Amino acid sequence: MTADALWSDLRDTMRNLPSAASHQTPRSHRAFRVANVRESHVCVEYEEETETVSLERGKFETLAENVTETDDGFDLDRLPPNADPYATVLALLPEFELDAEAWVLRRTASSPDARPRDTRSDSDERTHQRDTSDPSIETMLDNMGDPQAEVRCPIDGCQYRHRSAASVARHVSGSSTAKHIWENTDYAGWRDFVRKHGEEPG
Numbered sequence: 001m002t003a004d005a006l007w008s009d010l011r012d013t014m015r016n017l018p019s020a021a022s023h024q025t026p027r028s029h030r031a032f033r034v035a036n037v038r039e040s041h042v043c044v045e046y047e048e049e050t051e052t053v054s055l056e057r058g059k060f061e062t063l064a065e066n067v068t069e070t071d072d073g074f075d076l077d078r079l080p081p082n083a084d085p086y087a088t089v090l091a092l093l094p095e096f097e098l099d100a101e102a103w104v105l106r107r108t109a110s111s112p113d114a115r116p117r118d119t120r121s122d123s124d125e126r127t128h129q130r131d132t133s134d135p136s137i138e139t140m141l142d143n144m145g146d147p148q149a150e151v152r153c154p155i156d157g158c159q160y161r162h163r164s165a166a167s168v169a170r171h172v173s174g175s176s177t178a179k180h181i182w183e184n185t186d187y188a189g190w191r192d193f194v195r196k197h198g199e200e201p202g
Helices: 003-015 057-068 081-090 122-131 137-144 165-173 175-184 190-197
Strands: 031-037 041-046 051-056 096-099 104-107
Touching: 003 031, 003 057, 003 081, 031 081, 041 081, 051 057, 051 081, 057 081, 057 104, 081 096
Parallel strands: none
Antiparallel strands: 031 041, 041 051, 096 104
């Protein structure tokens, strides 16, 4: 599959998704939906936060190349912390799948053995290089250092977690979680957590 074919198939797949379709990142388990599909990128919205993220074409191509270079699959721990959605979206294609048990993103039996290659003309390639300054996954990993540890919600039984303690504090103190706090737990330390990391509890 060429890089152009990969991106074309990926855009068509995302455009045909139901508008309310929800997806989840493999490591942080953050729910998101595809909000907008553009020529060079796709916008996704995280459901529990008012955050929209732009996923770039070049990074999808880089990830696909890394996956096709190994028969054992691409180790999800090699993804930069903010690259989780790329793996989820790429796995929407029949040529790729997320294997949670093996903790890899891999090619499926229907995927061609050849790694994606770009068939653009030299002039198109130069234009694409000017427009695309995204580093490879390996370069991003080298420049990012160790991934930041995630903070878990202190409420017993809640699976919410995020790299930002302030985000977890907003989750705990938000009105949408009031029932979750008062009716489903007797944990008394949540107020201290919110005071330390974010907003005053309501």
